Amino acid sequence: MPDPADQALAAAITTPLPDERVAGVELVTLAELADRAGMPLAVLEAIEREGLLVPRVAEPEPRYAARDVEVVQAGVDLLQAGLPLGELLDLARRFDTAMGEVADDAVELFARFVKDPVEGTAEDGAQAAEALVDRFQTMLPATSKLVAHRFRQLVLARARARLED
Amino acid sequence: MDLRVHTVAVDSDAPLLSHLPDAGGVVWLRQGEGFVGWGEAARIDAGTGPERFSRAAEAWADLLESVTVMDDVGIAGTGPVAFGSFAFDDRSHGSVLVVPEVVVGRREGVTFLTRASATDDLHDTPPAPAIVAEGPAPRGDRVRYAGSSVPDVLWLAAVAAAVDRLEAGELEKVVLARDHAVWSKEPFDARDLAWRLAERFPSCFTFSVDGLVGATPELLIRRLGKRFESLVLAGSARRGADDVEDTALGEELLGSDKDRREHDLAARSVYDVLGPLCDDLAFPGVPELLRLDNVQHLASRFVGTLHRADDLTALDLAARLHPTAAVGGTPTSDAVELIRELEGMDRGRYTGPVGWVDRTGDGEWGIALRCAQLAGARARLFAGAGIVVGSLPEDELEETRLKLRAMQGAFGEELS
Numbered sequence: 241m242p243d244p245a246d247q248a249l250a251a252a253i254t255t256p257l258p259d260e261r262v263a264g265v266e267l268v269t270l271a272e273l274a275d276r277a278g279m280p281l282a283v284l285e286a287i288e289r290e291g292l293l294v295p296r297v298a299e300p301e302p303r304y305a306a307r308d309v310e311v312v313q314a315g316v317d318l319l320q321a322g323l324p325l326g327e328l329l330d331l332a333r334r335f336d337t338a339m340g341e342v343a344d345d346a347v348e349l350f351a352r353f354v355k356d357p358v359e360g361t362a363e364d365g366a367q368a369a370e371a372l373v374d375r376f377q378t379m380l381p382a383t384s385k386l387v388a389h390r391f392r393q394l395v396l397a398r399a400r401a402r403l404e405d
Numbered sequence: 406m407d408l409r410v411h412t413v414a415v416d417s418d419a420p421l422l423s424h425l426p427d428a429g430g431v432v433w434l435r436q437g438e439g440f441v442g443w444g445e446a447a448r449i450d451a452g453t454g455p456e457r458f459s460r461a462a463e464a465w466a467d468l469l470e471s472v473t474v475m476d477d478v479g480i481a482g483t484g485p486v487a488f489g490s491f492a493f494d495d496r497s498h499g500s501v502l503v504v505p506e507v508v509v510g511r512r513e514g515v516t517f518l519t520r521a522s523a524t525d526d527l528h529d530t531p532p533a534p535a536i537v538a539e540g541p542a543p544r545g546d547r548v549r550y551a552g553s554s555v556p557d558v559l560w561l562a563a564v565a566a567a568v569d570r571l572e573a574g575e576l577e578k579v580v581l582a583r584d585h586a587v588w589s590k591e592p593f594d595a596r597d598l599a600w601r602l603a604e605r606f607p608s609c610f611t612f613s614v615d616g617l618v619g620a621t622p623e624l625l626i627r628r629l630g631k632r633f634e635s636l637v638l639a640g641s642a643r644r645g646a647d648d649v650e651d652t653a654l655g656e657e658l659l660g661s662d663k664d665r666r667e668h669d670l671a672a673r674s675v676y677d678v679l680g681p682l683c684d685d686l687a688f689p690g691v692p693e694l695l696r697l698d699n700v701q702h703l704a705s706r707f708v709g710t711l712h713r714a715d716d717l718t719a720l721d722l723a724a725r726l727h728p729t730a731a732v733g734g735t736p737t738s739d740a741v742e743l744i745r746e747l748e749g750m751d752r753g754r755y756t757g758p759v760g761w762v763d764r765t766g767d768g769e770w771g772i773a774l775r776c777a778q779l780a781g782a783r784a785r786l787f788a789g790a791g792i793v794v795g796s797l798p799e800d801e802l803e804e805t806r807l808k809l810r811a812m813q814g815a816f817g818e819e820l821s
Contacts, residue, residue, distance in 0.1 A: 282565030283558055286799035325557045326806040329799060 245359055248369035252376050267296060267303035277312040283325065284312065292332055346383060354379070407471040408446055408504075412483040412519040415509070415533050422603065424509045424534040428594045431488040431505055432613035433761055433769070434603050438513075439610075440761065442488065444506025446521035449487070451500035457491060458724030461502050465720070468504070469764050478517045481629050481767040482510050485521060489720065490614040490773060491757040493728060494741065499754050501615050509534045541600035541817075544589075548818040551586035551783065554750035557802060563747040564790075564798035570743065571794045578670045579734035579743050581801070582789030584750055585809050587816065592782045601815045605698050610760075610771045617754045619776020619812070622697055625726055625758055627769045628719040631711045635679060638695060639671035639731040639791055640664030640703035643807060655694045655701055667791045668692050668703040674730040674737070675707060682717065683709040699811045719768030723758040732756035732772055732789070753778055755787040775812055786812045 270288065274281040287293045288302075293312070295302035319325060354375050362368035417424070421434060421441045430443035447468055451461035465487050476484045489502040508519040520531040555563070560583045567579050595613040602620040603611040609620040624636040642658040645651030658664055672689070680686045686709040695704035711717060733756075734740025744752075755778070760770030777786045788808035790801040 280558065280562035280565070282562045282798055285565070286561060286797070286802075289797065290799060319556070319558055322552070324553070325561060326802045329803070330806065 244365035245355075245362075245368040245372050249355075249372050249376060252373045265296065266306035268306050268309075270302065270304060273304050273306075273309055273312060276306070276309045277316055279312065279316055286329075287312075287315070290329060290332065291336075292329075350376075350379065407473065408468070408485065408521050408523060409473045410475070410485045410519060410521045411531060412474075412476045412478050412517050413530055414478050415516050415518045417509070417516045417534060419536050421509055421511055422596060422600055423536045423538050425596055426535070426537045428592075428596055429616075430596075430613070431503060431508075431615075432595070432599045432611060432618075433488065434599070434611045435609065436607050438511045440482065440486065440488070440508050440510040442486075442503075442505030442508040445503055446506045446523075447487075447504040449502040449504075451489075451491065451502065453492070453496060453498055453500070455495050457495070457500045458720065458727075461489065461491075461500065462718065462720050462724070465502055465762065472521075472764070474764065478515060480512055480515060480517075481765075482512055482761065482763050483517055483519060484764050486510075486519065486761050486763045488614050488761045489770075490612075490617050490754045490759040491723075491727070492754050493732065493752040493756040494745070496745075497751055497753055499615070500757070503615060507531075507534075538596065541597035542594065544591075544597075544817040546590040548587050548589055548813065548816045551588045553586065554584050555748070557583065559749070561798045561802050563749065564792055564796065564801050567743060567747055567792045568794065568796055568798070571792065571796075576739040576743065577735040578667055578730055578791055578793045579740045579747075580730075580732050580756070580789050580791050581744065581748055582750075582752060582755065582787055583748075583805055584755075585786045585788075585813075586783065587786065587813075587818075588783045590782065593779050593784050593816070595779055597817070598777070598779075598815050601817065605811075605815065606775075609697065609775075610769070612759050612771065612773070612776075614759055616779045617759065617773060617776055618779060619759075619773055620815070621759070621771040621774045621776070622695060622702065623731065623772040623774055625729070625760070625770045625772050626719055626722040628711075628714070628717075628722055629767050630765075631714040633679070633683075633707075633709055633711060633722065635675055635707040635726070636695075637668070637672045637675050637705045637707070637729070637731060638702040640668040640692070641700050641804065644696065644699060644701060651696075651701075655696070658701060658703060659692070659694065663793055663795045664703060665692070667793045668705070670735040670793075671729055671731040671791075672705040674735060675705075675726060678725050679707055679709060679722075682722075683711050685709055699807060714766065718762050718766030719760070719770055720762040721766075723760065723770035727758050727772075728756070729772070731791070732774075734791075752787070753785075756789065775808060777812055777816070784816070786816075788812070 270284050274284045296305045297303040358371045359368050425441040427443040432441050433439045449461050449464040451457040472485050474484045487502040487504050491500040510517050595618045598618045599611050599613050606620040609622045611620045623638050627634045642654045645654050676688050689705045692703040692705045695702045758770045759773040762768035777784045788805040790804045
C-alpha cells in the first residue's frame with residue numbers, strides 16, 4: 241500500500257508551489273509562447289526538445305505556463321546581448337550535467353535529514369504528509385535562492401579574475 | 406609575354422610548408438605530399454556565372470599554348486601548374502586560377518621545383534628552395550569572435566523552414582551553411598593555419614588559394630591520365646570519447662536512415678556525372694566510415710577509367726560535378742535556389758572546387774569545406790550541414806558548431 245506521506249510528496253513535486261497549481265495558471269501553446277517572447281517557433285521547439293522548457297500539461301496538447309515567458313525572455317536577452325544560440329544550448333547541456341550531481345545530493349540530503357526524521361516522529365501518516373509538504377514548499381524556494389545567489393557570486397568572482405589576468 | 410617553365414628535381418625531405426616564404430602563396434598538401442607555391446607568373450580571373458569554369462579552362466589552355474616547358478622530372482604536377490578556387494554560387498565573385506612563379510612539389514617521394522617566368526633562359530638551373538620556417542609561428546594575440554552574417558537563432562529557424570519545404574516534397578535535400586567571423590590584433594598568416602590543419606588533419610587536403618585556407622576530406626575528383634577517383638562524404642557523427650563510444654557512434658551512423666538517405670543522394674549525384682564518361686564505374690551502394698580527428702563521415706569512393714582523357718581535364722570534371730548534393734542538395738537547381746532564399750549570406754568560395762591542374766589535364770580538386778576566408782586581421786570561418794526530412798534544427802546547429810570549432814582550433818584558438 242502506498243505511503244500517504246510519499247503520495248503527498250509526489251503530488252507536491254508535480255506542482256511544487258501553491259501558485260504553480262494548474263488551476264490558477266494561464267496556459268498557452270508553444271506558438272503563443274513564441275509569439276509573446278518574440279522568438280521563432282522553431283527555436284522554442286528546439287529548446288523544448290532539449291528539455292529546457294517543460295509543458296505544464298501534456299495532454300491532449302502540450303500547454304505551457306504563460307509565466308514561462310519570463311524564462312524564455314531571459315534566454316532571448318542573452319541571445320540579444322550576442323551569445324550564439326548554439327553556444328548557449330551547449331552551456332545548458334553542460335550545466336545540466338554539472339548541476340545534476342548537485343541536485344542529486346540535495347535530494348539525498350532532504351531524504352536523510354528531513355524526510356526520515358519527520359516520518360520517524362510523526363504521529364500518523366497524515367501528519368507526516370502535511371509536515372513533509374510544508375517543509376518541501378519552504379525548502380524549494382530557499383534552495384533556488386541559495387543556488388542563484390551562489391552562482392551569481394561565482395560568475396562575478398570569475399569575471400573579476402579574468403579581468404585581472 | 407610567353408612563359409618559360411622549368412622543373413628540376415631537388416634534394417629536400419623537409420616539410421613542403423617549410424619552404425614557403427610568402428603568406429600569400431598557394432598550398433595543396435596531403436600526408437606530406439602536394440605543393441607549395443609563391444609569386445604569380447599568371448593569374449586568371451574567372452568571373453561569375455556558370456561559365457566561370459569554362460572561361461578559366463579556356464584561358465588556361467590558351468596560356469599553355471604559349472608556354473615553353475623544360476621538365477626534367479615528368480610526373481603529374483610537374484611543368485606549369487595552375488591552382489584554383491571557384492565560387493559555390495554562379496553569382497558569387499572570386500573564382501580564380503593562379504600560376505605561381507615558384508612551385509615546390511612532392512609526389513611519390515620525389516621532390517621537385519618548378520620556376521615559371523617570362524625571362525628564364527631555361528639553361529640556368531633554379532636554386533634549391535631554402536627552409537624559411539619549421540612550424541607555425543606562435544600567435545601574439547588571441548582570436549576574437551566578430552559575429553555571424555546570420556544570428557544562429559535565425560539560422561536555426563531557416564533550417565526549420567527548409568525541413569518544412571522538404572516535407573512538402575519540394576526537394577529531397579539541401580545543405581545550409583553559416584559563418585563565424587573572427588578578428589585579431591595581428592594579421593592572420595595562411596601558412597600558420599596550413600601548418601596546424603595539416604598536422605591535425607593529415608588525411609585531408611590542406612589548401613590555401615588566394616586567401617581561402619582550409620582542410621577538406623572531400624576529393625571531388627583526382628584525374629591521372631584516364632584514371633580518376635572521387636570520394637563522396639555526406640552524413641556525419643561526432644567521434645567518441647573512447648573506442649567503445651566511437652564504434653557505437655559509427656554503427657549508429659551506418660544504421661541511420663536519415664544519414665544513409667542524405668549520403669545516397671550525394672553519391673548518386675556524383676555517379677550520374679561520372680558514370681556516362683566511362684564503362685567501368687561501379688556504384689558502391691553501401692558506404693564506409695571515414696574517421697577524422699573531430700568527426701566521422703559516411704564515405705563512398707568511386708574509381709574509374711575515362712573513355713578518353715584528352716578532352717576532359719581534372720578542372721573540366723570538377724566543373725561538371727559541382728555542385729554535388731554534398732554541398733548543394735537534390736535536385737541541384739532547387740537546392741541552390743533554396744540556399745539563396747534561406748541562407749542569408751554569400752558563401753563566396755566556401756563549398757566550391759579548390760585544387761590544381763597541370764598541362765596534361767591531370768589534377769586534384771577538392772571541395773572547400775572546413776575553411777576560412779582570410780582578409781588581413783579578419784577572417785570568416787564556414788560550416789554547413791545537410792538537411793533532409795527528419796533533420797532536427799538544433800542537431801544541425803550543433804553539427805556546424807563542432808565543425809566550426811575544428812577551424813577555430815586551426816586558428817590557434819584555445820577552446821574549453
